[in-house]
Amino acid sequence: MIKEKTFPILKNKIPIDKDKEAAKKLFEKKLFLLMAAIYCEDMVRGNKKSISKYKFEEGIDEFINKNPKLWKCKINDTYYELIMKAFRHTDRCPHSFYKTFCHQCPATCYKSQDLENIEPIMKYAGRKIMMKHPIIGLKFVINLLMAKNLINKNKDREN
Numbered sequence: 001m002i003k004e005k006t007f008p009i010l011k012n013k014i015p016i017d018k019d020k021e022a023a024k025k026l027f028e029k030k031l032f033l034l035m036a037a038i039y040c041e042d043m044v045r046g047n048k049k050s051i052s053k054y055k056f057e058e059g060i061d062e063f064i065n066k067n068p069k070l071w072k073c074k075i076n077d078t079y080y081e082l083i084m085k086a087f088r089h090t091d092r093c094p095h096s097f098y099k100t101f102c103h104q105c106p107a108t109c110y111k112s113q114d115l116e117n118i119e120p121i122m123k124y125a126g127r128k129i130m131m132k133h134p135i136i137g138l139k140f141v142i143n144l145l146m147a148k149n150l151i152n153k154n155k156d157r158e159n
Contacts, residue, residue: 014097014154021097024143026059028096029087031140033060034133035125036083037073043124048074057087082117089114099147 037051051073052064064070075083089109090096099105110118130137 014150016097025090025093025096027139027143028090029057029060030063031129031136032086032090032121033063033083034070034073034136035129036079036086036121037070037075038125038128038132039121040075040079041073042128043120044076044079046076048076051075054080056084060087082121085114086118 033051033056040048050071052071054075055061056064089102092109093099095105095107102108102110108115129140
């Protein structure tokens with residue numbers, strides 16, 4: 001199924017605050033980590049260990065250490081690798097300052113196999129994030145609305 005690409009490429013057309021972009025990328029990593037943990041807890045059987053046993057980048061490790069509730073979340077090595085791959089994509093994303101959803105991006109950077117592994121996580125946990133982590137879920141909705149507003153204000157700059 002081909003998904004509609006809905007946001008314009010604005011990276012060279014609007015000023016991008018690098019600090020805000022870095023903060024948004026860190027938030028997106030936290031969100032995906034939580035979504036992967038929700039999915040893995042509910043859907044994956046077998047040998048799993050506490051998320052606190054894995055090594056992440058500084059901002060993510062700090063997030064985990066400050067939230068004892070996360071210490072109970074368990075993932076396996078396969079999902080750890082998938083999380084790290086998603087983090088690398090987030091770091092390289094040239095549209096992160098104003099993007100809404102990756103599947104709406106006009107320049108998809110994920111290989112189809114990676115998308116097949118990540119989409120079920122997003123679909124399943126996206127429905128549960130507000131119940132399990134309401135503050136993060138609400139912040140995501142706010143970020144989404146702000147990105148849509150930025151896109152709408154700058155649509156005429158696309159060409």
